[in-house]
Amino acid sequence: MYIVVVGGGKVGYYLTKELLEQGHEALVIERNAERADQIVEELGNVALKGDGCEVATLQEAGVGRSDVLVAVTGDDEDNLVSCQLAKNHFGVPRTIARVNNPKNEHIFRLLGIDVTVSATTILMSMIEHEMPRRALLHLLAIQRMGVEIVEAILNPGAPAIGRSIGDLRLPSESSIAAVIRNGAFLIPSGQLVLQEGDEVIAMCKPQQEVDLRTALLGTA
Amino acid sequence: MAGESQGDDPTIGGRKIEEMKIIVMGCSRVGSRLANTLDAEGHQVTVIDRNIASFRRLREGFSGTTVLGTGIDEDVLRRAGVEEADVFVATTEGDNRNLMSAQIAQRVFNVPMVIARTYDPGRSEIYEKLGLKTYCPTLVGAQLLHEMILRKE
Numbered sequence: 001m002y003i004v005v006v007g008g009g010k011v012g013y014y015l016t017k018e019l020l021e022q023g024h025e026a027l028v029i030e031r032n033a034e035r036a037d038q039i040v041e042e043l044g045n046v047a048l049k050g051d052g053c054e055v056a057t058l059q060e061a062g063v064g065r066s067d068v069l070v071a072v073t074g075d076d077e078d079n080l081v082s083c084q085l086a087k088n089h090f091g092v093p094r095t096i097a098r099v100n101n102p103k104n105e106h107i108f109r110l111l112g113i114d115v116t117v118s119a120t121t122i123l124m125s126m127i128e129h130e131m132p133r134r135a136l137l138h139l140l141a142i143q144r145m146g147v148e149i150v151e152a153i154l155n156p157g158a159p160a161i162g163r164s165i166g167d168l169r170l171p172s173e174s175s176i177a178a179v180i181r182n183g184a185f186l187i188p189s190g191q192l193v194l195q196e197g198d199e200v201i202a203m204c205k206p207q208q209e210v211d212l213r214t215a216l217l218g219t220a
Numbered sequence: 221m222a223g224e225s226q227g228d229d230p231t232i233g234g235r236k237i238e239e240m241k242i243i244v245m246g247c248s249r250v251g252s253r254l255a256n257t258l259d260a261e262g263h264q265v266t267v268i269d270r271n272i273a274s275f276r277r278l279r280e281g282f283s284g285t286t287v288l289g290t291g292i293d294e295d296v297l298r299r300a301g302v303e304e305a306d307v308f309v310a311t312t313e314g315d316n317r318n319l320m321s322a323q324i325a326q327r328v329f330n331v332p333m334v335i336a337r338t339y340d341p342g343r344s345e346i347y348e349k350l351g352l353k354t355y356c357p358t359l360v361g362a363q364l365l366h367e368m369i370l371r372k373e
Contacts, residue, residue, distance in 0.1 A: 076292060
């Protein structure tokens, strides 16, 4: 594949390097001449000096024959314009943009960008995964069926501890799919008594999430 | 105020506009001048700029609102009242910032009239094709100079 990378900062540099190592044809467009020279010195003749938001530069880079354009500068507006020019003017089949403000993810998609990547969003979800919580963790949403698969960890004080699954007052449209105890999978029969530290995996309709959380973990 | 009408009356979507809610992004020389004129004409003007010092360009007695922040952030646009705006004009020094904020105003908040200043004629032309109204000082300036030169002869 031929991949054009816009922005030769750290992300752009390592991305280009990886792509080349995997045998792809890659070119990075970098505005700063010094930085572009440095990339050429380290990776070979794969950097183009210029503004990746200008039609002439994109033309010179041969964006028209590229399979993917990835815009990874530190500025959302530059990444958006690069991708839009690639998509609308050069007909690039797939455009990927790095997004700094997580709220721009939905805006970019609305404006025709195929894929957005936000480090902030990824880090937030990592942190949420690590926090001792009274919240349900979203594992998967099956949009077609309007069902969510969530996980609850029974930390000390959770009302479900010491009760059997049959005794729990779960919302009508929810069910417990599995219990993980000390890394082992347990079948969630009605008699199974929940213990502290259990990870409870459940399915529910989105509108019943609050009731499910209350039944398992108590009020937030 | 009807004011000095210069040919066509200002209307949006067929309705005659006397007092419009106008957001000007970028309190640059052009932006501030536009904001001052519109304010003097009695429109409700909100100016957005990410540098607080830029607001000193606004005239004494400016009755509009100033919002500190960048117009490519939808929260900032909301604070500036984009949901009720009749007009959004992006006049910062950055073409891409203007193009992005104008598209947010147009596509996310459905502002009826949106204009983005774009110095680069190439980008200007492409975004016009995508349905965005742009104003390109480079083209207008070059054309004007050309006419001035020819007239002199």
